[in-house]
Amino acid sequence: MAKIQELTWICYVKTIKRLHEEVYSRVQEDATGVYREIDIYVGTKPGDVLPEDIEERMAEFVVWLNEWEKKEDITLVTAEAHLKLARIHPFEDGNGRMCRLLVNFLLVRNGLHAVELDEKFRDDYNGMFDNGDFANYASQIASLINPE
Incomplete structure (x- = not known):
């Protein structure tokens, strides 16, 4: 189990x-850095968070993320952060990339190597979302961090 290093970075909604x-400015100029105003599907299921609730849910997410140094296992924190942000699905496009950036930031910040979340991982991940099966998600992240 990898311990989380002392936090010197604080995340803000902004x-x-x-x-x-920054990530999407060259792809979709009109919707970059702006929360979605439409209902969405995550996988094949309707999203959990309505557009009018995104701001509050993101504020809650950031508070949770900034308290992560109190938790023990970076693998679990990373998986949970990815799932929390994905379930909020704050943007019209680019949520998956934002989640993958967050995963790798948290790993590298804690002295671990960045991981490639390849097509197979994404297919498995989408299947977990569709089925609501998150029980094995942290172990999948762990297997990418510590391949055996």
Whole structure:
């Protein structure tokens, strides 16, 4: 189990919005760094968070993320952060990329190597979303971090 290092970085909602803006500014100029105003599907299921609730849910997510140093296992924190952000699905496009960026930031920040979340992982991940099966998600992240 990898221990989480002392936190010297604090995440803000504006940080996530700005990162989305930077990542998507050349792809989709009009919707970068802006929360979605439409209902969405995550996989084949309707999204959990309505557009009018995104701001509040993102604020809650950032509070949770900034308290992660109190948790023990970076694998579990990383998996949970990915799932929490994916379930909020704050942007019209680019949520998957934002989640993968967050996963790798948290790993590298804690002295681990970045991981490639390849097509097979994405297919498995989408299947977990469709089936609501998150029980094995942390172990899948762990297997990418510590392949045996």
